Amino acid sequence: MTDMAYEERNTWINAAATLVSYVVYLGIILTRAQSVPLVDIDYVAPLLWTLGSSIVASIVGCIVGACIWGRGCGKKDVRDREIELLGGYVGQSFMCMGGSAALILAILKADYFWIANAIYLGCVLSTVLGSITRIVAYRRGLGFC
């Protein structure tokens, strides 16, 4: 962590916060699913809380990271921007998949539960896979793909 670029460190924090919050959400939903059918579960509160928590955890994590390993804080160069762009391309494709899945589910008149969860999963995959792409690009270079 000490020798990591500021942006790389933030990418790790963001990916971890998103992944952990989604696992917590899944845990809550699957626990509730033991007594109630999936579509009848009150998923809105856990979804909003875990989504909000992941955003807050990312921000707090980045601030704490900057305080502990402050070197290079806020410094972003051309390589960081190129890597960010590459991660953005990968992440965006999963966001589109989540949106398309939600659209199909809406056309099929699926329950709101499935539509909301398709979008949420799309967001999580977008963040996590976009972050993994960025981390690999930082570690192995932009020419890895």
Next chain:
Amino acid sequence: MKPTRVTNGIRSLRFAHGEMTQAELADRIGVTRQTVIAIEQSRYSPSLEMAFRIARVFGVPLDDVFEYSEDEEATA
């Protein structure tokens, strides 16, 4: 793994110029130290503009800093 065919002699040039640190070079060309490390390890090909800035820091022509390998295996 070296994903680029562009190799360079930045490390030796730094030592030849009063053991210049990576942080010092990074400051002079306006990038982070991690980017200098990535360039030195051939994990990142700098833009033409950045390459000229690096050459100017050492006061040498571009060819003395960077080399383009024709050998396909050099990138493996």
